[in-house]
Amino acid sequence: MQLKPLKGQHHVSAITKDAKRNYEFYTNTLGMRLVKKTVNQDETSMYHLFYADERGNPGTDLTFFEIRNAGRTYPGTNSISLTTLRVPSDESLQYWKKRFEKYNVEHDELTEMNGKKSLFFRDFENQRLALISDENNKGVSGGKAWDKSPVLVEHAIFGLGPVVLTVADLRPTERVLTQILGYRESGKYNLSAGQHDVTVFETGEGGNGAEVHIIVQADLPRERAGRGSVHHVAFRVESEDELRKWVAFLKENRIPSSGFVERYYFRSLYFREPNGILFELATDGPGFEGDESFEQLGETLALPPYFEDQRQAIESRLEPLDTQG
Template sequence: MQVKPLKGQHHVSALTANAKSNYEFYTKVLGLRLVKKTVNQDDTSVYHLFYADERGNPGTDLTFFEIPNAGRTYYGTNSISGTSLRVPSDKSLSYWEKRFKEFDVEHDEISHESGRATLHFRDAEGQRLILVSDEQNSGVAGGKPWKKSPIPAEYAIYGLGPIHLTVSQTNHTTTILTDVLGFKEKRRYTSTNAEVIVYETGEGGTGGEVHLETRSDLPKERPGRGSVHHVAFRVENEEELMKWVQKLKQLRIPNSGFVERYYFKSLYFREPNGILFELATDGPGFEGDEPFETLGESLALPPYLEDKRESIEARLKPLDTKE
């Protein structure tokens, strides 16, 4: 089955135990816009929050499922071990380093990783995040910061950067990335602990990279609050997604088949180390049920859940997201 190359990162979905604190940090401290407040479509008793650029352009979304009873994460292998967020320049990192000190955000010192300036930090639940400078970058375009963000545009986060995977068996994941998904090896570098292989797709650059690290000295990660649930990669449209459904079927790779998510269409499967991958369409986007000006202010439900709104709202803890 002939398919077009994946266009880069679409979104990353992670876990939080506290939607309110999560909302406060990602909007008030990091300055992202909440573009959609909805529910986990597989478990409508919990929130699904989408943070992004001004309108949730594909490649800018960091999303969270709220699991109130989620335990701590025991970090390890076979995991999405780092989510990068793009900022415009090296100077931006100095701004963020100062801001993290002001807001008591746990962070490392500014460093260089694979030729780019980076700043590793964690949210209050231990979510592993990395600011990456786009000063020397070219490739997949970023998004557009929201004008009402508390962060000046010249320093603002405007998209997802490289996704870091830590696995116990390199070859299996490499086969999926290259032979199935069409990523190409770009370069290699040495991190603190091991060699990292950089793969890229689409136009490449920070918005189209996966960084793969192999660690045989770690146990398998036990996910909880502060862990990443899955990473999604961009597919142009529904027609192209259906070609991917057929391709995985032909390759006999177990998968979800086509899944309707209303804001985009999806396909899910796990690579051999157990990491969950999603392929997601660029559209329709987040403005089908809310106007641009008030995105994320009310609980949004796709049409097929609207008749259950009363019972869904009754189970959710109120979360005020109006500006």
Template sequence: MELKGIHHVSAITATAKDNYYFYTNILGMRLVKKTVNQDDPSMYHLFYADEIGRAGTDLTFFEITNAGHTYAGNNSISCTSLRVPCDEALSYWEERLDEYDVVHDGIGETFGRKVLPFQDHEGQRLVFVSDENNKGVAAGVPWSKSPVPKDYGITGLGPVRLTVPELAPTERILTEVLGFRHAGFYPNPEGETDMQVFETGAGGTGAEVHMEVLPVLQKERPGRGSVHHVAFRVADYQELEKWHERITEEKLPNSGLVDRYYFQSLYFREPNGILFELATDGPGFNTDEKNERLGETLALPPFLEQKRNEIEANLQSVEDK
């Protein structure tokens, strides 16, 4: 058993309409699935990804309309990376972010890669990372109808950063339970200890977790602009069953196997309280919509279909801006 990389990252927004505008019109990602939180159908669950929503390209958002401000801190997924094809793409994005008055830190370098940190309109902490020299997990393919040129478009998720008060507990789960490998380290300008890098599968930008240790920070108070969980890729349901056995043997409280219709999942919290998900690569978002029509209408899994009228009555359109 070996996790194949990052599957998706799920975050929180207070306004689905503004969120849709930012991620489709400014970042040029495709809305591949417009659905609801299956555990609370009163709220949107929006999936932005590459052309067909390949595993490893999905950045998703729950709309929680009363979500307050995020107070950044420990025990958190503190940054999400978005892959772009090359260093030249970062220059394009720097100009585009300036054009739309998006807060950013300018182009820099992290772990031997060119990067461009920025924030969305709600303070979501993001960073473009260049795949110029990537030799690991393959990237996705930007949507041909994106407002962003395909040569510079977002191709998937890059490394996620975890901020924790103590390295050892989370490191043990990553390496001894989930099978990640220690891949190196680099200086952290925000702390006294180096950032530690762990990788899985074929490695590279699509399969890394970066660990930041900041003991002095208080625990993060999540809200709009925070990340809810990170999911890692599992080949299929049979392998997910084996992961369930392993997680249970470790006595880690978990959700058990959950059918999300577009993939199957297993959720658990590691010792620093961060929510991890293991999710299968398939069956995929074209299970109930053709690839060319992804995200155009409200998609509901079969067990919610009988409540469609009630659910739609409580949701506002995201496309009108």
């Protein structure tokens, strides 16, 4: 079966305990646009918030499930241990360092990831994040920053960068990335002053928007997920027809998966790689403007058509979240 290469990151989905504070941080502090306020389609009593570039272009979405009783995260292996966000230049990182100091955002000193300047930081729930400079980047393009953001457009976040996994054993994850998903190893580097060796894999056009970085730490316990942890990472598939080929391909290779899943804003497929990390393949379209105009994205609770008859019951289980203005 002839499959087209995956195009890079589609979105990363994480866990928050507090949708209001989450909305405040990711829109007002990080300057991302809330492009969709909806619910977790597998558990409609919880919010699912999508932050992205100006319209939620594929490869720009950082999403959160609100789990109000989520406990703390105990970091460890077999996890998505770092989400990176692309900014335009090395100069942008200086801007962000000053902004983090102004808003009391916990952050480290400037460093490098795979030869790119970067700035590691945490949100109010210790979500592990980093900004990465696109100044010397080549490969898949990012999105377009929202011009109504409180962050200067020339320094604004405009896409997802490399996703970092921490595993106890590289080989099983490496086999899935290279033999099943079609990634190629593109290099190695040291992170945190040589403490961790990182192996880089890339797909499609490569570059910041199409890389998976893997750290091996066999001496750590398995991560116990909670608020501030990442639930899954999704990779870009061109079309629904292509996604259905992936469904068949995984079945042929005896890899258990969800099969085809309708998410309305995109179509998906889920499976776990051998170390237990949840991967999703998601289509580039249809996008977020099927039920809201570009100008009003994220302002009201959006529900896919197949949930509209449950709207009253769904809204009654959610705490109000004002996302207008």
